Amino acid sequence: MPQKIFNTRTRKKEIFQPIREGEVGMYVCGITAYDVCHVGHARAAVVFDVVYRHLRSRGYKVTYVKNYTDIDDKIIDRANAEGTGFAEIAERYIRLHDEDMAALNVLPPTITPKATEHMADMISMISALEAKGIAYPVDGDVFFAVNHFPVYGGLSGRLLDDMLAGARVDVNDKKKNPLDFVLWKKSKKDEPFWESPWGQGRPGWHIECSAMSRRYLGDTFDIHGGGEDLVFPHHENEIAQTQAVTGKSPANYWMHNGFVKINAEKMSKSLGNVFPVREIVRQYHPEALRLFMLQSHYRSPVDYSDTSLTEARAALTRCYAALKLMKDARGAAIEAAATPLPARFSYIRKINELNDRFDAALDDDFNTAQALGCVFEAARMINNLLTAEKKMPVSEKQCVLETAFSIFEHFSDVLGVFQSDPDVFFDADREIEVKKRGLDEEKIAHLIAQRQAARADKDWSRADDIRKELDVMGVVLKDSPVGTTWSVE
RNA sequence: GGCGGCAUAGCCAAGUGGCUAAGGCAGCGGUCUGCAAAACCGUUAUUCUCCGGUUCAAAUCCGGAUGCCGCCUCCA
Numbered sequence: 001m002p003q004k005i006f007n008t009r010t011r012k013k014e015i016f017q018p019i020r021e022g023e024v025g026m027y028v029c030g031i032t033a034y035d036v037c038h039v040g041h042a043r044a045a046v047v048f049d050v051v052y053r054h055l056r057s058r059g060y061k062v063t064y065v066k067n068y069t070d071i072d073d074k075i076i077d078r079a080n081a082e083g084t085g086f087a088e089i090a091e092r093y094i095r096l097h098d099e100d101m102a103a104l105n106v107l108p109p110t111i112t113p114k115a116t117e118h119m120a121d122m123i124s125m126i127s128a129l130e131a132k133g134i135a136y137p138v139d140g141d142v143f144f145a146v147n148h149f150p151v152y153g154g155l156s157g158r159l160l161d162d163m164l165a166g167a168r169v170d171v172n173d174k175k176k177n178p179l180d181f182v183l184w185k186k187s188k189k190d191e192p193f194w195e196s197p198w199g200q201g202r203p204g205w206h207i208e209c210s211a212m213s214r215r216y217l218g219d220t221f222d223i224h225g226g227g228e229d230l231v232f233p234h235h236e237n238e239i240a241q242t243q244a245v246t247g248k249s250p251a252n253y254w255m256h257n258g259f260v261k262i263n264a265e266k267m268s269k270s271l272g273n274v275f276p277v278r279e280i281v282r283q284y285h286p287e288a289l290r291l292f293m294l295q296s297h298y299r300s301p302v303d304y305s306d307t308s309l310t311e312a313r314a315a316l317t318r319c320y321a322a323l324k325l326m327k328d329a330r331g332a333a334i335e336a337a338a339t340p341l342p343a344r345f346s347y348i349r350k351i352n353e354l355n356d357r358f359d360a361a362l363d364d365d366f367n368t369a370q371a372l373g374c375v376f377e378a379a380r381m382i383n384n385l386l387t388a389e390k391k392m393p394v395s396e397k398q399c400v401l402e403t404a405f406s407i408f409e410h411f412s413d414v415l416g417v418f419q420s421d422p423d424v425f426f427d428a429d430r431e432i433e434v435k436k437r438g439l440d441e442e443k444i445a446h447l448i449a450q451r452q453a454a455r456a457d458k459d460w461s462r463a464d465d466i467r468k469e470l471d472v473m474g475v476v477l478k479d480s481p482v483g484t485t486w487s488v489e
Numbered sequence: 490g491g492c493g494g495c496a497u498a499g500c501c502a503a504g505u506g507g508c509u510a511a512g513g514c515a516g517c518g519g520u521c522u523g524c525a526a527a528a529c530c531g532u533u534a535u536u537c538u539c540c541g542g543u544u545c546a547a548a549u550c551c552g553g554a555u556g557c558c559g560c561c562u563c564c565a
Contacts, residue, residue, distance in 0.1 A: 011493085029565075037565090044565040074563075153492095156560080162491045163561065205563085227565030232492090234564090257565070258494090259558095266559085295502065295513070300495080301558075311501065311514045318513080321527065361503090369503050373512035380529085387521090388529045460523055467525065478526045487526085 001363045003058065005223070006299060008231060008254040009155050013365050016253065018222050024055050024062045025221030027213040027251070029230055030112070032069040033093035034078045037100045039275045039289070039304055040260045040267060044227050046290055046416070047257040047298040047366075049106045051225070053414050054362045065216045066109040067209060068094050070116050071202055076191060086192050087116075100277040103286045105416040113212045115203065119194045121211035122203045126183045126196075128245045138174040140186030140199045146179045149240045155254060156232035181237050183207050206237040213250060214242060224251035228299075231256055258301045267304075275304065283436055285429045287417045288313040294368040294415055315376070316417070317429070322379035323408065324422035325386050330401055340399070343392055347385060347400040354378045355407045358414075368415065375411050378404070426487065433488035437474060444475055448484055451477075 003016035018024055028048045031041055052064050069075075070090035079086040094114075101108070115122075126142055129135035134148045146152045146160060153159055163179055182204040187193035193200035213221065219242070226235065235254065242250040259266070262273040280289055292312035296302045354374045361370035382404050385397060412418040420428065434441060447466050454462035467477055474489045 031565080032563090040565045042565085047565090072563095156492075158492060158561075228494095229560070229564055232560065233562090259565075261558085264557095268564090291513095292501095297503075300502090303501085307514090308501065314515095315513050318527095325528080367503075369513095370511070373503065376512055383528055384530090386528085455523085458523080464524060471525095476526060479522080479524090480527095485526095 001360050003055070003363050004365050005253045005255060006365045007252075008256050011157075014253070016222075018060070019220065019252070022060060024060045024223065025065075025217035026052065026055075026062060026223040026225065027065045027067075027209070027217055027221060028109070028224075029209055029226035029234065030066040030068050031093070031097055032072050032074060033090040033097065034072065034074040035093060036096050036276045036278060038267065039262075039277065039280060040227065041097075042100070042104055042277045042280075042289065043260050043293050043302065044225075044257050045101055045106045046104060046293050048225050048255075049416055050294065050298075050362075050368055050414065051223070051255070051366055052107060052109070053416060054366060057410070057414050058359075058363075063111070063217065064109040065111045065113065065213065067212050068097075068112060068114045069205065069208060070094065070114045071192065072115075072205060090114075090116075096278070100281075103281050104277065104290060105286065105419055107416070111216050113216065115208040115212070118208065118211050118215060119203070121215050122207045123184075123194075123196050125207060125211050125214075125241065125245055126203075129183065129241065132244065134244045135183055136176070137184075137198045140201060141174060141182060142184035142198055143175055143180040144183050144237070144240060144244075145176060146181075146240065147177055149244050151243070152179075152240055153236065155236050155239055158232065158236075181206065181233065183241070206234055207241060209234070210238050210241040210245075210250065213238075214246070219246040219250070220248045221251055223253045223255060225255040225257070228256040228258055257298045258296075261301055261303045263305050264303055280309075283432065284309050284313055285316065285425070285432060287419070287425075288316050290415075290417050291316050291372075294417070295372055297369055298366055313429070319375065319379050319418055320420075320422045320425045322383050323418060324426070326382055326401055326404060326408070327422055329386050329397065330405070341392070341396055343389075344396045344399050347381070348403045350381060351378060351400070351403050351407055354381075355410065358411060362414065371411075371415070375408075375415075378407065378411075430487055433474070437488065439473060439475070439488070444470065444473070444486065448477070448486065452484060 004013045005016045006013045026048075028044070031037065048066075052062055055062050068090070071086060075086050075089050079089045082089070126135055129144065130137065130142065135142050135144055153163070160179065184196060184198055184201050184207075185204055186199060186201045191202070193202060213224070224235065224238075239250060242248075261267065262275065265271060265273060267273050267275070288309055289312070292304075292309055293302060295312065295315070302308075354377055358371045358374040361367040361374065364370075382401075385392070385400060389397070408418065433439075447470055451463050451466040454460075454466065470477060470486070475486050476489050478485050478487070
């Protein structure tokens, strides 16, 4: 089944046709390094991480470029507020971004260029636009003349006249057309600057992506991605800049991820509901956040809330429980191979089917929600095999398990979840919950020991009282032949 | 004002012309267990916001209504 991608430009799912057979060039707009990453950044990162992972698993050689905007008004503002330099601010937030991404199992892109390292590329692009009469300098600023670019608005489906009618554009006497946007910005006193043909200044926001995507991926590459808010004006402007220079559209497929809402409201600083990634991962296992996002289609909005993360945690726990069961069963002694029984092949066939459906779901515009459905079905099948299938000899089960393992490994590789050893996961998850709820582990251990003593005496009512006491704290006990373990509900 | 999106069970969420409308969470009944937990089995939408239309056939296409949301200014 061919790869399909929903292209924002045509608003249709299209069959993906790479420029070079077997290769993919992909550019995704990264962060402006002036603050820590929030859950919205996390979604964009996770979405395109899965795109990257899936295309690779399908055999494409993917060159994935994601930039850092390390010079910008907001960075300068923050530097001024802290009495430090812009470079220091950018460096700090890039470092924090990288930490957050690592926590979320987001693979590092192939190339992560910075705007400040591509001044020459940007300046030469602006010069080219000026030479073509599409860019015009005014007092040290340089603007892009949208009237000189006939297909302006082609991505977002807007007409220049309609946008002018909207009239919610900033008033700037220097611009010939209110929709013209800045390519180069004259630096004010005490602001960082770079030398240019138009004097000392810094680049406008949009030009860096045009320059860097072209530098690493060429005039036209395969996929350009970002959050849906970037469709207009950022990506519209990128197209205008690049295409005005090269005569070619920069990217063939434009992908945009939907927004994260917070308790059904838009996330914004004024509402005070911006959730930083590093805060969330103190409350929930990072894979719970990832799973939460992957349970919806990437173009739909998702609603972040305690409830939704708690549900994602439960779903994640379910998968890890299956993985743990598999791991423990695998550890059991393998008997001498018997003659294969039909049941073995029936299970293996079903597992392989789920694997195919998983891949097919991702082929269809990266439908992670559907793919996860296959993962859960596989988990249930394995649980069933291991706990309810009485007739099958252990050696037969082992054969099925080996297939199941390799398939879960595939699920894990592509979705970037279930990457821990189950025991490590349960420890990490419990630790998070213990901290979050302020539980006293020593006290819990003490109560469990008391209950064990009561159980040894067959004092069931005392044992049950202790269970209830722990239950009130959110502590759930699990008795097994080898002892009692506990988790937080 | 302009452009666009969404509406599926108690909740979250796939499915975009035709098999029994995935999956997760929650609930209920059962198996297992000293009791539990986990797991498994069964169960929970004759129906996809409403009204019309196209079709042999629609949650899925078309028109309309209602409701919610996003972008048009920095924004993932």
